[in-house]
Amino acid sequence: MIINIKQLFTGKADVLDIDCTLDFSGFEYQNNRPFKEPVRVSGKISASAGIVVLNAVAEFVFHCACDRCLAEIDKPMQVPISHDLVTSSTEDDNDKLVLVENYELPLDDLVLEDLILNLPSKNLCREDCPGICPICGKDLKSGYCGCRSDKIDPRFAILKQLTEQTD
Ligand SMILES: [Zn+2]
Ligand SMILES: [Zn+2]
Known part of the structure; x- marks a missing residue:
């Protein structure tokens, strides 16, 4: 899903609401398909004082296997999607900063990247498995x-x- 955010940079709009579902059901991670159901993303992109900021949250059920017994686990999760959006690269290089080319924000790629970074590395079906x-x-x-x-x-x-x- 591509979101055109030009109006936020030209001053024609201050806020763009985001409320959508993204399909990552084909994505494989550690021999699993962690996102079997659609991932819901809600929040907004807002412009103030020349800075365009994406603030949203992704809600989904994370499917994985227990590290010890391999039982299937369904873990409801929320991951914040928070970035400053810029249209040209700057010296200031940090992972919150996202370069948006031609005012076209590829929301799928951005969200998927954030989800992968935030997936828990340890998963147990129960603490004392x-x-x-x-x-x-x-x-x-x-x-x-x-x-x-x-x-x-x-x-x-x-x-x-x-x-x-x-x-
Ligand atoms: Zn035995
Ligand atoms: Zn287990």
Whole structure:
């Protein structure tokens, strides 16, 4: 979706309301399709004192897999979409600043970029998810399997240590 924001730069308008849904259902991330449903974006683009600012929020359900047991998780999320829009590049280079060419703002690209930056890197179906048994592969949420821990394959023992350290 391209939004033409010329009128904000020429002074013909002060505010442009944004209320739309974007379709990122085909987007793949870490072997998942995190945005199965449309992403709703609402907010506004406003001009004041020569500065054009985009302030919006993206609401969506983030689909991912539990890091420990791979169960599917649906996590409702809100991500702020906040940028200063400029039509020519300046010395001041920061990630809030977006260069808009020909007054055409590609909202899809901008929103998708912000969503990816804000996706949680750790996902658990629940805080104390016990994961799966490294020996038999049983989902330990539904009860322990009876495998003896002293039989743990040394390769898995290292993995286990690593996951415990990063928690
Ligand atoms: Zn889990
Ligand atoms: Zn087991």
